[in-house]
Amino acid sequence: MFKYVLRHVVSSVGLLFLSSILIFLLMRVIPGDPTITKLGGTIKEVDVETLASIRRQLGLDKSIPEQYVSWIAGIAHGDFGSSYFSQFPVTTLIEQRVGATLELAIMAMLIGILIAVPASVAGAIWPNRFLDWALSGFAAVGIAIPTFVIGIVLIIVLGVELNLLPTQGHVSFLKDPVTSVRTALLPSITLGIGVAATIMRILRASLMEIASASFVRTAKGKGLLRRQVVVRHELPNASIPAITAAGIIVAHLVGGAVIVEYVFARPGLGSLLVDSVFQRDYGVLQALVLLAAAAFIVTSLLVDVLLGFVDPRLRTETSS
Amino acid sequence: MTVAATDRLTETVLAVRGLEVEIAVGHGASIRPVRGVSFEVRSGQRTGIVGESGSGKSLTAFSLMRLLPPRARIAAGDVYLRGREVSRLPESEMAGLRGGKISLIYQDPMSSLNPLQSVGYQVMEAISAHDRVGRREARDRAIELLRDVGLPQPERRVDDYPHEFSGGMRQRVVIAMAICANPDVLIADEPTTSLDVTTQARIMDMLAQIVAERQMGVILITHDLGLAASFCDDIHVMYAGRFVESGGAASVLQHPTHPYSEALLESICHLDRDVTTPIAAIGGQPPSPHELPSGCPFHPRCARAQDVCTSEAPGPVDVAGHMTECHFPIGGEGP
Amino acid sequence: MSNAPEVVSLEGPGLERRESAGWRLLRRPQAALAGLVVGLIVAATIGAPLFAPYAPTATDYDRLFGAPSWAHPFGTDELGRDILTRVLYGGQTSLTVAAAATAIAMLLGVVWGFVAAFREGWIGEILMRVADTVMALPVILLGLVLVAAFGASILNLIIILGLLFAPATARLARSTLLVELRSEYYVAAVSVGASSWRIVARELLPNALPVLLARASLVVAEAIFVEASLSFVGLGVQPPETSWGTLLNQGYSNLYSSYSYPIFPGIVILVAVLALNILGDNLQKVLDPARS
Numbered sequence: 021m022f023k024y025v026l027r028h029v030v031s032s033v034g035l036l037f038l039s040s041i042l043i044f045l046l047m048r049v050i051p052g053d054p055t056i057t058k059l060g061g062t063i064k065e066v067d068v069e070t071l072a073s074i075r076r077q078l079g080l081d082k083s084i085p086e087q088y089v090s091w092i093a094g095i096a097h098g099d100f101g102s103s104y105f106s107q108f109p110v111t112t113l114i115e116q117r118v119g120a121t122l123e124l125a126i127m128a129m130l131i132g133i134l135i136a137v138p139a140s141v142a143g144a145i146w147p148n149r150f151l152d153w154a155l156s157g158f159a160a161v162g163i164a165i166p167t168f169v170i171g172i173v174l175i176i177v178l179g180v181e182l183n184l185l186p187t188q189g190h191v192s193f194l195k196d197p198v199t200s201v202r203t204a205l206l207p208s209i210t211l212g213i214g215v216a217a218t219i220m221r222i223l224r225a226s227l228m229e230i231a232s233a234s235f236v237r238t239a240k241g242k243g244l245l246r247r248q249v250v251v252r253h254e255l256p257n258a259s260i261p262a263i264t265a266a267g268i269i270v271a272h273l274v275g276g277a278v279i280v281e282y283v284f285a286r287p288g289l290g291s292l293l294v295d296s297v298f299q300r301d302y303g304v305l306q307a308l309v310l311l312a313a314a315a316f317i318v319t320s321l322l323v324d325v326l327l328g329f330v331d332p333r334l335r336t337e338t339s340s
Numbered sequence: 341m342t343v344a345a346t347d348r349l350t351e352t353v354l355a356v357r358g359l360e361v362e363i364a365v366g367h368g369a370s371i372r373p374v375r376g377v378s379f380e381v382r383s384g385q386r387t388g389i390v391g392e393s394g395s396g397k398s399l400t401a402f403s404l405m406r407l408l409p410p411r412a413r414i415a416a417g418d419v420y421l422r423g424r425e426v427s428r429l430p431e432s433e434m435a436g437l438r439g440g441k442i443s444l445i446y447q448d449p450m451s452s453l454n455p456l457q458s459v460g461y462q463v464m465e466a467i468s469a470h471d472r473v474g475r476r477e478a479r480d481r482a483i484e485l486l487r488d489v490g491l492p493q494p495e496r497r498v499d500d501y502p503h504e505f506s507g508g509m510r511q512r513v514v515i516a517m518a519i520c521a522n523p524d525v526l527i528a529d530e531p532t533t534s535l536d537v538t539t540q541a542r543i544m545d546m547l548a549q550i551v552a553e554r555q556m557g558v559i560l561i562t563h564d565l566g567l568a569a570s571f572c573d574d575i576h577v578m579y580a581g582r583f584v585e586s587g588g589a590a591s592v593l594q595h596p597t598h599p600y601s602e603a604l605l606e607s608i609c610h611l612d613r614d615v616t617t618p619i620a621a622i623g624g625q626p627p628s629p630h631e632l633p634s635g636c637p638f639h640p641r642c643a644r645a646q647d648v649c650t651s652e653a654p655g656p657v658d659v660a661g662h663m664t665e666c667h668f669p670i671g672g673e674g675p
Numbered sequence: 676m677s678n679a680p681e682v683v684s685l686e687g688p689g690l691e692r693r694e695s696a697g698w699r700l701l702r703r704p705q706a707a708l709a710g711l712v713v714g715l716i717v718a719a720t721i722g723a724p725l726f727a728p729y730a731p732t733a734t735d736y737d738r739l740f741g742a743p744s745w746a747h748p749f750g751t752d753e754l755g756r757d758i759l760t761r762v763l764y765g766g767q768t769s770l771t772v773a774a775a776a777t778a779i780a781m782l783l784g785v786v787w788g789f790v791a792a793f794r795e796g797w798i799g800e801i802l803m804r805v806a807d808t809v810m811a812l813p814v815i816l817l818g819l820v821l822v823a824a825f826g827a828s829i830l831n832l833i834i835i836l837g838l839l840f841a842p843a844t845a846r847l848a849r850s851t852l853l854v855e856l857r858s859e860y861y862v863a864a865v866s867v868g869a870s871s872w873r874i875v876a877r878e879l880l881p882n883a884l885p886v887l888l889a890r891a892s893l894v895v896a897e898a899i900f901v902e903a904s905l906s907f908v909g910l911g912v913q914p915p916e917t918s919w920g921t922l923l924n925q926g927y928s929n930l931y932s933s934y935s936y937p938i939f940p941g942i943v944i945l946v947a948v949l950a951l952n953i954l955g956d957n958l959q960k961v962l963d964p965a966r967s
Binding site for chain 1: 432436438439443451470501
């Protein structure tokens, strides 16, 4: 198991480096002189010296590989560079906002799993045409319905009309857990529905496939009850494709966070991204994209490790 | 219906009367792949059901265990397990009997075990499904069972996973799970089809020994006549959903009375035959349950068929000690 | 000797073509309904000048933020403009962007995938790795970055979305083509001496077309969604151009004044995306019952 984990960690680190190079180069390819951008792009004439000094300030006078190295070195020290617009270093901006996004993502994930897994399992234990139809319907609609529609509807119904939950803002979990959860509830449900629908679609399909597997027949033949067969034998095997799909789910979460944070006025990394796009703030943009890539790579790693726990066939390095 | 190989006064553990299985095929139509099967098994008796694929043998086995696929059901007949009728029992009670009083071993050892759990866990699960025991004791019993079925070094391998075992070993594990609660009846559905011949022989020997020790009634389902010959006390030949001939194994296989049984035997390669003799395959195909021929289902492929065979289904007659369903059985007088 | 032999058609006795996929599709009630809905939406938006009850810029200061009524089925906005009309005209933009982006994605993806399939060596590998990398990141994220780089405008949106949706199509095109390349009729055609480009055009492409069309339906759905999302946060279609996304944006800003303002465009987007998804899913199932 250890060797397995090590192998995957090493390749993940490698992938991370590769991504950082790609992102860095991508940023440099974007048209427009960042120096001009920093000046706001409105100034038509600027004397050469000011330009040069700003260049030096931004470290743009060094060669590309040197810039890359200093960027990476900075990150290793926790310094993500400076924003082109605000006076805060990028790291500070990220620190301020990462909490909101993390809480959102974690809660959405939890809600998604809590809805999807019991529903899928119930569908497998008690096959029933109406239940089946309802569950596939939910999965289909949940995947297709745009996040902003869910968000707006929830705001109207639960937030404004029934006035049950706050519709915007953010309170840190560490400061006030209860209010934090309440504030995060509407946005998390909004995202969570999409997550639930995705998980359900995959899980239900693989449960149906597994149901006709030989070892399920063996389990029944041992005298186990239906629910024992589903929970102990079908579910673990069926969850493998679902776990593998975690990458898709994280992608959905990242993309969705942008919209949801906008709809619910939540000061997280998603809204930071939108702001930095508006301002053409490449310093922030660069860091955020790298973070996103890191999030995927880490998720991939966690998925592989989790699968290693669940499926013993993966752990066998060499065939016996 | 059976002729016991010996005259042991042993108990009847399984009695099947007129079993019929129906499968819904959509648009309100249905087919009957099993059309009236009756037989008995005594404890310690080794019965064989032989036939080609599609004859209905596996479905018969599944219906005894009430493990039929979703669109299938037992349409008629009774199944008595030690005198108790079980074909109409509620599912929860049937679950208690499965593995406990009647067990099934399957065809495909490669995929019969849950790949995510250790073999020990799966055997323990079978044990605790029928007996309240603590983990420690369940584990010890599992190890002993694995030893009984011939798994080498069970203490070391009990925590290994199925993919770390060969096909033969996995089949032994499956057998261990099936016998752990000392069932009265053990059904073995093509247990060695996917194994090589040497392993096959060893497994069957092990099975024979276990069955003798525990006095279980065994039903061996197979298309392999040689296997049936060596293992079974008596045999039922199945064709198109019914038993066309039943009798002592040696007797049926040496002196078949039904044309189908005879044809089956003829189609086996004999080592002592002239190599230039073509293999006598039975012409035609086994009938599909969607389109059963009228009268005797074997008549389109039978050399002895006459007019009556196309219109009237033959009833069972006793010829030379075998039960046969034929109008013109071999060695009989015929109507 | 004569010219290279023509590619032999494989239709004939024993190889009757099954009922075409289109008809099989229409038998499924879901798909038929979805197709109808899509058709209606497309017809209504194309014919907006005909069907829209009002001119898109007609204002009515007596009825600001009006609730849905007979005169204004979707209500009115902050300037008293009829929302149904705005939705119809906005649909022109949204559907144009989505359709054009899909066309680019399909074209680019097919070429990409076909090249990767034919040149299976390291070229194919690299092409697919690039595709995988792009596919791994969420479209909205990449879309935002590209909008940051190149600016938001309708043309840019079309190109950006086309580029972002191409890799998935490339994967599909490549795997479809690989299957065909291994099929007997292809090998037979090659051995008879037919040139590969001819085979591609005459036989392989038509065989791959239905699968690609099924995919296209799903891509259009996603394109509508992404355009709406980007426009919703202000980084897609820019005012004064209107799309469903910009309508949503304006509706959202005025949420407390009128619920129907954001809700109706939202519902229209939902219905369009859902219908296209159902259509695409059913088409996939009809073409390959083994899958999904």
